[in-house]
Amino acid sequence: MIINMKKWMIGCFWGLLVLPNLIWPMASKILAEENTENRVLAQFPSLNRENIQAYPGEIEDYINDHAAFRSQLLSLNAGINLALFQSVDNEEVIRGSEGWYFYNGGASTADYRGQNLYSEEELAAIAAKVERTRQYYESLGVEFAVILAPNKEEIYSEYMPKWYTRLSDITRYDQMEQCLKERTQVPVIAPKQYFLENRERLWYFKTDTHWNEAGGFVAGQMLVDALGGQAVSVDQVIIPYDYRGPGDLALLFHMPECFLEDYFCTVNGYYEDVKVESADPVGDGMVIRTSAAGAPDQRRVAFYRDSFATVMMNQISKYFSRIDYYHWQGFDRAYLEADPPDVLVYEVVEREFERILTDMDKLVPEE
Secondary structure, X not given: OHHHHHHHHHHHHXXXXXXXXXXXXXXXXXXXXXXXXXXXXXXXXXXXXXXXXOHHHHHHHHHHHOOOOHHHHHHHHHHHHHHHHOOOOOOOEEEOOOOOEEEOOOOHHXXXXXXXXXXXXXXXXXXXXXXXXXXXXXXXXXXXXXXXXXXXXXXXXXXXXXXXXXXXXXXXXXHHHHHHHHHOOOOEXXXXXXXXXXXXXXXEOOOOOXXXXXXXXXXXXXXXXXXOXXXXXXXHOEOOEEEOOOOHHHHHOOOOHHHOOOEEEOOEXXXXXXXXXXXXXXXXXXXXXXXXXXXXXXXXXXXXXXXHHHHHHHHHHHHEEEEEEEEHHHOOOHHHHHOOOOEEEEEEEHHHHHHHHHHHHHHOOOO
């Protein structure tokens, strides 16, 4: 009897290993999904002399990333963790209250708590580099402006877990805004205070690190105003909210859709008669060029950006006759030298402020 039980258990074990792989070729046609993990999955390695020692580990990585029903099993595990333990199985995601999730990667948590405030020397160095950039482009007849995108954790701090205590009443964002406004002549677009004071709309996604189109619209109109254009208030457009799929934070821990509560919005009624044309993106979207023949402002803009500028594009592209969006990872100053803009906009999110010094060096030739 004991021997039969052992055989049965061994058979079940092997069945659990083999059956999913036998079923997957047929099931994958129905369940086929795109890679939503914000990383490149392991590819099947080739065996050669250089990687002979690492080969077993590379094979293991490939199997782990391409296991049958992997996505479904990870989603099931995430659902169990949420239902039973109210937790997420990913160190980069913070579970807040009322369906809000926050980012624990990079400098986000330290920014929120005020653990990484700038010294006077650091602020002086940043201000000097930013002002040097402004002066350089002013000498070429190009206006220069800066957009500072605030971290979501500070805008919706009431939903952050209480154990993430704040150590300072000010943050790096506050220091940066004050520093650039007082020590440079650069127009600084800093919408943090606006978001904090105006709570009738959602400005950020609940399960994503980014601001939504309403937040991006506000920042875009602040930019228009700072550049002497005709800004439009959010009260002058229509912004409906609707259900959306999971954001980048939800995807990081494979949140099941039954736990999802998030919303996206669209901006309607903003220069609807202006048609925007986009050229084919360059380098996997690192360079995006738009043009709008009927735009109210005929200036040409170059946008040195990160991912926060993505939801700004639909609306701000209607206002300027041409905008070239350069992702910071794919930027080359030769783009600006070959086709100089009228305005250069530098946009950066708070959690990546450490990039500012190196970004300024990329924008300006060596002395």
